[in-house]
Amino acid sequence: MAIVYTALGDSLTVGVGAGFFQPGFVPRYKRKMEEDLKQNVTLAVFAKSGLTTAEILSMLDRPFIRNYIEKADAITITGCGNDLIQSLEAYKREKDQHVFLEASSHCQKNYSAMLKKIRELKEKNERYFIRLLNLYNPFPEIELAEKWISGFNGHLQQLQATPYVKIVDIHSVFKGHESEYLSFDKVHPNSAGYEAIAEKLRASGYKPLKIEEC
Template identity: 55%
Template sequence: MVLQYTALGDSLTTGRGAGLFSPGFVHRFGNMMESDLKTKTAISIFAKSGLNTEEILGLLSFPFVQTCIKGSDMITITGCGNDLIDSVFAYQTTKDETTFSRASAHCHENFEKMIAKIAEIKGENPSPYAIRVFNLYNPFPSIDIAGKWITSFNSHLETLAAAPHVKIADAYSIFKGKEQEYLSFDGVHPNSKGYQAMAQAVHKLGYKELPVS
């Protein structure tokens, strides 16, 4: 049996910042699954640097992405980091805090739509599958309002885990206080150590939804 793993998202899913020839979290997590479940893992990645949650949701309307999702056992999603960065820049200009609450609501709504769209693609009586959504770490620890906004967004994101297939991978806690160790030279994307920590965060959630676990 080959386990099908599909990764959707932004630059975190592409592994930006990991360094030349160093994998992001996707291949690291895929290797962990192979080792734990004693089965080959086939990985499909649909992601691009700079995508916001609306654009990630849009990926699910492409027929070839839908085909992959339909056969997937494991699905991971990263998103909202670009929405966050846009909000921080907008806030620094306008000092309008509602910029954050609007972005937060928009991201959350798009994540809910992604979960619903995946369920729709899977159809009735699907074979067991798991979805892992990463929450946001804070690359701006010196900007108080960013920390406040991310904490609020992440607690709201937890409600997604009410769906039976969904668990939240906690990037926020593992990066907190370790930003210098885990972020690459751009101060925004993880480095190789950071991606290893992300892989461990999603690995820790296990695979009890999957038939091979």
Template identity: 40%
Template structure:
């Protein structure tokens, strides 16, 4: 049996899709097939969570920290709500500093989330993998949002090392938003989550398997 701990925002929760068709259950099924073993998933997703919210949870939740230590597979989705907040703020008042400031804060939080998980795992020595996804852009008609997403994705890419890998989602959604997003235009639908899960699955499971 493998233990899979999912950490993150609305995408980890599965907002936008019917129960059982979100990211976590779809990726769990793919991981189970790849490992030829039962995978138990524990979902710590929180709808609306920013990178700051997720960082606080990773640092202060005893239950989450206990499960992260035990986890064989960890997935992380974060950053989307930071973008949404910045976009809404920019829509109210088009300040050119809104997106750069949000990006700086988001990148700092994201790196600290990953480093906190790595530190927890290092003290216990078990093999594990962390799988993240880069961001798609739910605001394709807003140039500032597109630039924000691309810069944030480059930051996630720079953190890839060893057992931390990033699934490439941005290009899969670009130009296909109507078929990938739910009715709210922000969260993936079943197909969108399937695409993210498949991209994570394509990264493989080394050094775990």
């Protein structure tokens, strides 16, 4: 019986920046999962460039997507990058640091609501896991961006819940490697960046699908 993998999110889940005919992290992670678990993996992707966490949350009200979540053994979620970009633009206009705090709080609430909806759908199934990807910083030259992202990631860590939910730290993967892992737009990962994300996901293991860690 195949493992069902459902990926939700924004442009990172889409794979923007990978390059022509190059996969993003989602197909790469699917292949690694198949290699590690020695099982076929069926994939469903619900993602669009530019989505905010509020828009990703709203997707969980669509019956078609809810059906895939209900059947999923593995779920990945990316988000808040667009919330960050919007808050940076607002900061440039208003010079008010509170826009970052508001965006962070907004993202936290939306992620919590996503997990609540998923838990409700998975009430009768304990054989699944969720991986939330934290934020890397594509703007290392902006001091406030690093401060905001580090704060957000720290709060996101509080949503980790063994054994189902793990926060995958891609911030540390990209920090200091921006020139190596970011695409020409300096915002999205390139092919090497997506491979690094997939490897970080792989390293998070597959419990409770698999007793031993990979």
